[in-house]
Amino acid sequence: MICGLLAVSAFAADSKLDDLLNKTEARYNHAQTLQVTFTEQYTPPGSIRRTESGRLLLRKPARMRGEYTQPEGKLFVSDGKFLWLYTPGDNRAEKMKLKETEDMRAPLAFLLGKLHFTKEFRNLAGHPEGADTRVMGEPKTEDLPYASVEFLVAPEGRIRELKVTGPDRSILDFTFDQEQLDPQLDAKLFQFKAPPGVQVEETNQ
Numbered sequence: 538m539i540c541g542l543l544a545v546s547a548f549a550a551d552s553k554l555d556d557l558l559n560k561t562e563a564r565y566n567h568a569q570t571l572q573v574t575f576t577e578q579y580t581p582p583g584s585i586r587r588t589e590s591g592r593l594l595l596r597k598p599a600r601m602r603g604e605y606t607q608p609e610g611k612l613f614v615s616d617g618k619f620l621w622l623y624t625p626g627d628n629r630a631e632k633m634k635l636k637e638t639e640d641m642r643a644p645l646a647f648l649l650g651k652l653h654f655t656k657e658f659r660n661l662a663g664h665p666e667g668a669d670t671r672v673m674g675e676p677k678t679e680d681l682p683y684a685s686v687e688f689l690v691a692p693e694g695r696i697r698e699l700k701v702t703g704p705d706r707s708i709l710d711f712t713f714d715q716e717q718l719d720p721q722l723d724a725k726l727f728q729f730k731a732p733p734g735v736q737v738e739e740t741n742q
Contacts, residue, residue: 554663557670558654560694564718571595571649572717575603580708593713595649599635600727603645614729615646621729621737629736630729645711647686648696658686668692 565571575593580586591605598617605611610625615635623630647657654661658674665671672688682703689698699711731737 554670554672557663557690557694558672561690561696562652562654564694565648565652568649568718569597570719570722572720572722573713574715576712578710582706593645594722594726595645596722596724596727597649599646599650601645602726614727616727616729623731623735628734629738630731632737632739645699669697
């Protein structure tokens with residue numbers, strides 16, 4: 538009797554998680570553009586956590602723009618093929634191929650790409666966290682710049698947090714707020730133009 542109850546309970550939990558994942562996929566896969574504010578916390582292994590914040594703009598396919606207010610002026614831009622990272626204090630910008638980048642911001646594309654949990658991740662699991670659900674998974678391939686990903690998902694399928702753990706155990710944790718689905722975003726926002734005097738360095742070529 539107890540075994541039967543446990544089996545029914547496990548099935549119900551799996552079904553509830555599947556329903557939430559399907560709802561999340563539909564929400565982001567159907568959107569063409571997305572705008573959110575974010576707080577980003579980066580913790581290198583054995584080092585002090587760094588907190589930054591700003592606004593994130595996304596547009597299909599794989600176009601991203603992160604405008605930082607803390608630190609002011611920092612910027613990352615993806616045109617779908619290349620990723621640029623500009624830091625005003627260094628007076629330089631890095632350019633790298635998006636598919637080859639080891640920058641852990643790459644998983645942000647899950648918010649506006651082809652989000653398919655069962656295709657992208659193995660060992661998927663979820664547990665309640667207040668009214669939300671924390672979904673955890675590991676990438677199915679080993680050639681990605683992260684070892685595990687966690688999504689904190691609201692009941693309506695909105696992703697409130699994205700936590701990425703790198704192979705070196707570094708952690709990049711994004712908290713999202715003020716989400717707007719399908720805002721009008723000019724294509725020029727996803728083209729990087731270096732400020733005067735800024736040197737662009739190409740990496741991962």
